[in-house]
Amino acid sequence: MKPLTGETDVFSHTAGSRCGVAFLARRHAAADRTGAARAVRAELAALSARGWHLSVTEMAGGQDEPTAYDTAFAHDVDVVGVFDAPDLSAALSGSVALEAAGWAKLFSTEWLIGPREFAPATTLDENSSDHHWGFFALWEWNDAWQAASADERRAYDADCDVAFAADLRAGVTIAGRHRLDWASNWHHLGVWEVSDPAQLDDAMLDHERVADFKFTTSRHYVGRKRPIAELLEGGW
Amino acid sequence: MAEVLWIHYARARSPWYELSESAREEHLSRFAAAREESAAAGGRYAGTFHVRGWSDWSTVELWHFPDADAAFAHWNRLGDAAYAQWFAFANNIGLAAEAPA
Numbered sequence: 339m340k341p342l343t344g345e346t347d348v349f350s351h352t353a354g355s356r357c358g359v360a361f362l363a364r365r366h367a368a369a370d371r372t373g374a375a376r377a378v379r380a381e382l383a384a385l386s387a388r389g390w391h392l393s394v395t396e397m398a399g400g401q402d403e404p405t406a407y408d409t410a411f412a413h414d415v416d417v418v419g420v421f422d423a424p425d426l427s428a429a430l431s432g433s434v435a436l437e438a439a440g441w442a443k444l445f446s447t448e449w450l451i452g453p454r455e456f457a458p459a460t461t462l463d464e465n466s467s468d469h470h471w472g473f474f475a476l477w478e479w480n481d482a483w484q485a486a487s488a489d490e491r492r493a494y495d496a497d498c499d500v501a502f503a504a505d506l507r508a509g510v511t512i513a514g515r516h517r518l519d520w521a522s523n524w525h526h527l528g529v530w531e532v533s534d535p536a537q538l539d540d541a542m543l544d545h546e547r548v549a550d551f552k553f554t555t556s557r558h559y560v561g562r563k564r565p566i567a568e569l570l571e572g573g574w
Numbered sequence: 575m576a577e578v579l580w581i582h583y584a585r586a587r588s589p590w591y592e593l594s595e596s597a598r599e600e601h602l603s604r605f606a607a608a609r610e611e612s613a614a615a616g617g618r619y620a621g622t623f624h625v626r627g628w629s630d631w632s633t634v635e636l637w638h639f640p641d642a643d644a645a646f647a648h649w650n651r652l653g654d655a656a657y658a659q660w661f662a663f664a665n666n667i668g669l670a671a672e673a674p675a
Contacts, residue, residue, distance in 0.1 A: 340650060426642045430578075434669065453646070481587050484659045520649040521580075521642075523664035 341455050342479070342517065342525060344492065346499040348506065349456040349515065355425040356454040358516030359433055360474070360527050361406075362559075363417045363445035365572075374440030375570035381439035382566065385432050391422040392566070394472070394513045394531050398458040406569055407472035407561025417445065417569050418474050418559050420513065420529050426453060444570060450476070450522055456515035461506045469511060469531035473538050474559040476524040483553035497548045505541050509533065524557075535560055577638055579620075579668035580645040583631035584661045601660060608651035616640045617648055631664065642667065 341351055368374055382392060382404050391397045392404035406419030423429035433449045441447065483491065505512065513529040532538045538560060545551070590598070613619060620636040639645040645667060652658070 340654065342653075426646060430642045430667075430669075431576075451642075479658075481589070481662075484587060485589055519653075519658070519663070519665065520646045521665050521667045523583075 342519075343495060345456075346495055346502070348459050348499050348502040348512070352454050352457045352514065354454075357423045357426045357429040358420055358450075358452055358454055358518075358527060359423055359429045360420040360450040360516070360518075360529075361418065361433075361445075361447050362415045362450070363419075363447040364414075365410075365416045365444065366446055368443045371444065371570075371572065374443040375567070377440035378436060378444070378570055379567060381436050381441075385421070385423075385436075388428070389424045390428075390432065394420070394458075394511060394529060397422050397513050398460050398511055404566040405563055406566050407474070407559070408564050408569060409559050409561035411562075413559055413561075415559070418472070418561055419566065420474075420516075420527070422454065426451070450518050450524065450527060452516050452518040452520060452522070452527070454514055455517045455526070458512065458514045459502075459506060460511040462509055462511060468509075468533055470563050471532050471534055471538065472561050472563050473530040473532055474561070475526075475528040475530075475556055476518070476558075477526055477528075477554040477556040478523060479525050480553060480555045486553065491553075494549075494553055498545070498550050501541070501544045501548045501550060504544055505530070508537060508541065510537070510541060531563065576669050577640060578642050578645050579670075580637040580639055580648065581666040581668060582635040582637070583625070583629070583633070583664040584635065585626075585630070585632040587660055587662055590660045601656070604655040605652060605657050608648075608655045608657070611651055612637070612639075612644075612648040615647065616644055 345351055386392055393402040395402035406417050409418050410416040423432055429451045433451065502512065511531040516527040518527055519525045609619065616639070618638040620638055622633050622635040625634050626632045637648065639648065649665065
């Protein structure tokens with residue numbers, strides 16, 4: 339796969355076939371919520387046994403139970419999350435299997451699937467426990483980026499990397515970058531884990547300062563990190 | 575792996591309209607070559623349809639691919655031909671469903 343953007347100090351390309359499976363989900367009424375949740379948990383366990391990573395911590399090399407982010411307090415979706423599948427075919431069939439197992443009874447979901455392009459980046463211990471919030475960034479490289487020269491794009495990447503390096507120093511975990519454009523209007527997905535929304539706000543101010551958003555049209559979500567087992571059961 | 579329907583909504587970006595006829599032809603021939611390569615690799619083109627009157631997009635183009643990787647490879651070929659520089663897009667995929675009873 340030819341990457342859309344080049345490597346930087348913070349971001350390195352990943353060899354191999356790993357593939358992201360992100361979801362933007364809205365809860366709906368379910369007759370047997372507990373039964374559906376149990377079946378989804380069993381399917382998640384089966385995916386884990388087949389090499390799926392079901393949390394950002396796992397993607398970064400640590401151990402964790404399956405996790406996602408509770409976004410209902412601030413967004414029109416209730417839960418967002420991302421898994422990492424062994425490859426594109428597994429990602430697609432796994433999302434279909436989750437829906438069939440009971441996910442579809444619990445949520446109306448937009449699935450976003452695409453190969454991993456950059457490796458996770460973190461300066462923290464792999465089992466850092468002070469990350470209580472998640473941040474989702476979906477973005478499209480806009481008309482200005484499309485019209486920019488290779489040199490202009492490289493200079494822009496270098497400017498943004500200053501802010502990304504500051505994010506890492508502040509303790510943010512960046513789960514790499516996934517490539518979505520083959521099956522979406524978004525080019526990329528970036529998922530972070532942060533201590534709290536104030537840390538995220540500080541980071542966004544710095545990304546504004548380096549003009550990160552001059553070349554993107556972006557959509558952002560922030561959510562409280564919770565075990566998926568809890569998010570499946572309710573929360574409303 | 576199941577066959578994948580690839581659904582490609584597109585509209586020209588503003589700079590496209592400023593190009594000369596010959597420059598457009600040059601780009602279009604590159605995009606056509608990418609499509610031909612995808613067809614030779616097992617993709618099945620299923621048509622392009624106008625949707626400008628009732629959507630955010632100008633056209634929707636449909637392909638059948640043997641699997642998701644083939645759809646991804648097709649989009650990469652178009653990317654290598656600088657297609658997305660000239661056309662905004664929203665892509666999606668579909669898997670075969672049973673016909674409604």
